[in-house]
Amino acid sequence: MIPMIDWLIFSSLLMAVGAYGVLTARNGILVLMSIEVMLNAANVSLVTFSAYSTELHGYPDAMGQIFALASMTVAAAEVAIGLAIFLVLYKRHDSIDVTKINILRW
């Protein structure tokens, strides 16, 4: 069996990749994908803790997997609304480069 720590390292790396993507990507769709990667990193960690709960706490616990299912549903809704926002953005600003769209600033 793969040790739990490997899964946790994998999930942290996924989280870091996603956060790096959100902070540096210029294309709106890439930002959207990076947010999805971050949400899925959290899901991996939830499922890991749930799968190893017998070793960790002495009793099997499925709440983490339920949490992951719920958050996948949320992620799907978030993609839908995100794509809609970027579509409107493209119509108004002729671009989805998130660094070029800055009317609002001090």
Add this chain to the structure above:
Amino acid sequence: MAETATAAEYFGVLMPQILLLIFALLCPALDLWLKMRRGIAYWVIIGLTIVGVMEILALIPETQNLVPFLFWEQPPETSIFAVNAFSMVFTVVFVFVGALVAFVSPDYIKRERNHGEYYALLLIAVTGMSFVATAGDLIVIFLGLEIAGISSYALTGFQKSVKRSTEAAMKYFIVGGFSSAISLFGMSLLYGAGGTTNLTELGAMGAEYGPIVLLGIAMLIIGLGFKIAAVPFHMWAPDVYEGAPTSITALLAAASKKMGIAALFKIFIVALLAYKAQWDLAIGIIAILTMTVGNLVAIQQNSVKRMLAYSSIAQAGYILIALPVWAVYDPSSPELVRISEYAVAGGILHVITHAAMKSGAFFVILALTVRGFGENLKDFDGLSKRAPFLALAMAIFVLSLAGIPPLAGFYSKFVLFSAAIFGSSEPGGASWLVWLAIAGILNSALSLFYYARIIKSMYIHNPQSQDRIKVPPLIQAAIVIAMIVTVFIGLYPEPFLEGALEAARALNGLLPIG
């Protein structure tokens, strides 16, 4: 092991949320089939009023038996909902702000299409917020945050033809998604350490899971810090508040931010009880930074909408004082328990007063926008001669935000700062808490500087023209209601403080015993 709740019990305690959803789902139908415009707003106001009255009846001891189904007998360890005075007070605040937004919307968005969707999303956002306040479980908190978040992204971009609005929606979406993902990761770490997602059971977890919970605390501070726009996670807020339709700005500042506060109270006070020595200083520093930066940057603003956005960042800093002061909680000393309740009550009271005065201030801007004015400070020149009522209302709201005595804002700030002073002077308390009170008082003085600029421009400068400004009656009604609440809480704070204390006791009641 207690018995599990029956389906009828779940329907009973979730009646407010179920009603809100039914009203929400019928909004598009009213728009599509009955071609209603203004009618949908009345429909939304009726729904929100029913729910608000229900929750207020449940809060007053004499009338509690009128709504027996709202009372939840389940012990918090076995239940994913915690229906108590805390959830009721917060739901009343969200419903109140939602209803005021419904009052001002018909005149503000009359040139846009898709009214049905607008009101439906408004109600769904309020439902999500009340779920956060009702949550007894990390899953419910996360889902509530997301329900409210996703509907407010769409509402922010509601004015599809306005460049500012679409840009604000994009920024809000990116920041919102980023912060939800980070808070979800933080919640997963708490789940890993505690082996449960129930808040009360998490609170019983020992202090032996140091590093993993510390990482979780850091992630949750970042994630929820973005939600409540605490410094240094505040950069998105002024842009989004300025670009969003003004009615939605009021919703974001007065209700969405309070949802983040409710989640913060629930997670840090209940679930992270054993780690309070690890988070109190961090949140104290964030509170001081938040109020100082918010006020300092607000001074330089020329757009009143943006100025109020920064002022609402500063107000979140005042509310955050409640958390480190709560951390003096020690079940063995009744005096410290009382101080911790008083601090959280101060936070909740400031949530209530801030909801009334901040939404009122945004509605004054909205009333001017409807008549074709801009949002800059010079558009307010001589307002007292052209629209005496609007000028008086704005003066009351900003004076209350600054904390001038007979108004609501003074009283809630007084409770917060005095709680910090009690917490520092009581034996067993933490002496550094007094700095929170000092920072708060200095910041109130600092904030008076820019609030006074608005009043000076309205009452001393000469108007650009002499024409009277007529305000549509529904907007006027919303401003009057916000004004009455602001003045009334200032004059008769006792029932509101009693309600806030009741809510704080209910929150402490979720803590694991022993």
